[in-house]
Amino acid sequence: MHPKALLDECSALIEQVFKFDHPTDAVVARHFRENRSLGPRERATLSDTVYAILRERLKFEWLARSGTGSKWRRLAILGFPGDRDFLKSALTDAEKTWWDHCLAVNDADLMAQHRHNLPDWLASALREQVGDEFDALVASLNQPAALDLRVNVLKKKREVVLAELRQAGLACEATPYSPLGIRLQGKPSLTKLPAFVQGDVEVQDEGSQLLALLLDAKRGEMVVDFCAGAGGKTLAIGAAMRNSGRLYAFDTSGHRLDALKPRLARSGLSNVHPVAIAHERDDRIKRLAGKIDRVLVDAPCSGLGTLRRSPDLKWRQTPQTVAAQAELQQAILHSAARLLKPDGRLVYATCSLLRAENEAVCEAFALAHPEFEEVPVSALLDALHVPQAAALCSGERGRWLRLWPHRHATDGFFAAVWRKKP
Numbered sequence: 001m002h003p004k005a006l007l008d009e010c011s012a013l014i015e016q017v018f019k020f021d022h023p024t025d026a027v028v029a030r031h032f033r034e035n036r037s038l039g040p041r042e043r044a045t046l047s048d049t050v051y052a053i054l055r056e057r058l059k060f061e062w063l064a065r066s067g068t069g070s071k072w073r074r075l076a077i078l079g080f081p082g083d084r085d086f087l088k089s090a091l092t093d094a095e096k097t098w099w100d101h102c103l104a105v106n107d108a109d110l111m112a113q114h115r116h117n118l119p120d121w122l123a124s125a126l127r128e129q130v131g132d133e134f135d136a137l138v139a140s141l142n143q144p145a146a147l148d149l150r151v152n153v154l155k156k157k158r159e160v161v162l163a164e165l166r167q168a169g170l171a172c173e174a175t176p177y178s179p180l181g182i183r184l185q186g187k188p189s190l191t192k193l194p195a196f197v198q199g200d201v202e203v204q205d206e207g208s209q210l211l212a213l214l215l216d217a218k219r220g221e222m223v224v225d226f227c228a229g230a231g232g233k234t235l236a237i238g239a240a241m242r243n244s245g246r247l248y249a250f251d252t253s254g255h256r257l258d259a260l261k262p263r264l265a266r267s268g269l270s271n272v273h274p275v276a277i278a279h280e281r282d283d284r285i286k287r288l289a290g291k292i293d294r295v296l297v298d299a300p301c302s303g304l305g306t307l308r309r310s311p312d313l314k315w316r317q318t319p320q321t322v323a324a325q326a327e328l329q330q331a332i333l334h335s336a337a338r339l340l341k342p343d344g345r346l347v348y349a350t351c352s353l354l355r356a357e358n359e360a361v362c363e364a365f366a367l368a369h370p371e372f373e374e375v376p377v378s379a380l381l382d383a384l385h386v387p388q389a390a391a392l393c394s395g396e397r398g399r400w401l402r403l404w405p406h407r408h409a410t411d412g413f414f415a416a417v418w419r420k421k422p
């Protein structure tokens, strides 16, 4: 495609994305569906431009105040990846001069908000939690996430898969914390990789693997994954149960549960029962009350721990959406708790960085549910042979799992664990 046409295409897509009425990945995917003639390199340029602008939105909007032409075009120029001469051939002389001026701006001279590129409410909430580590956290949120795999213990051992992947020419290493994880270098395509096609591995962030591990589901048990979605954690739990017992995968989104089906087929699991529920008080849940050994609540949340993958979330979430999520998280946790047998285990998890969706939800749950006692996560991880468990946890005696991208190179995750008193 001619550079001029490609830049126009970028501007049009950015305008769509900046309505923020749908997740960016969905807007980009729709644009590609509606413009089938776009080749792989053009698609990569479009998507890289959009994500670069979402990451550095405040800085780019500030730079774009000068210059001429539409705002979307100016943003597209600032976010455009790759060859500068290629881009320059699409620019007017005035745009070239403006762009040179923008490139000469030194990040160190920018105002704080143009360096961290976060809305004020979020910057304050994060600063309050991580203090001096704020700049390191911001930098890590702007790095692309690594591609992590989880080995399916039903099929293979990690060392065997590592050797096979290396044989296939992939650079990879064991993940530092999850005993089942493999971190790939770069972003190789997996769709034709035998280990992936045969279900020996699944894509799963190392942090997400640790959450599933915390449930510690055993052979023959009755287990519920209350917010299973497309089943990232369901698959890990089903394998931990050695394909025995019964694992219910609940979710209010039938569409997401549908995406679990091909993954289940690859995994070789037959102990998983996907159930689309209407809401957290659905009658099908009531029928299982008091019958379940372990329940994972991987709650719907702001997703602010996944900004490395979805930078649009920092612009789509607000204090109001976070408060609404916290209310829903409470309601789901309350309902899920009814499922447990005496001595059963309840795990609450989110991929949010915010206290309001994590510690605050747990503290409210503990007050309302004296029939549950908290189990410190650090000791559980030690027992599961997770290295450096204490460094993955926060609170007194390592009571909560608290993963941070800048400290642990995972997405941001939180988890708490309770035992139902006998």
Ligand SMILES: C[S@@+](CC[C@H](N)C(=O)[O-])C[C@H]1O[C@@H](n2cnc3c(N)ncnc32)[C@H](O)[C@@H]1O
Residues within 6 Å of the ligand: 208, 226, 227, 228, 229, 230, 231, 232, 233, 234, 250, 251, 252, 253, 256, 279, 280, 298, 299, 300, 301, 332
């Ligand atoms: C964090 S995602 C789950 C991710 C999934 N566990 C995984 O590992 O891939 C949260 C899920 O909660 C679901 N959800 C939202 N409201 C719910 C409710 N009231 N009851 C159960 N699930 C709900 C959403 O559809 C979404 O799939």
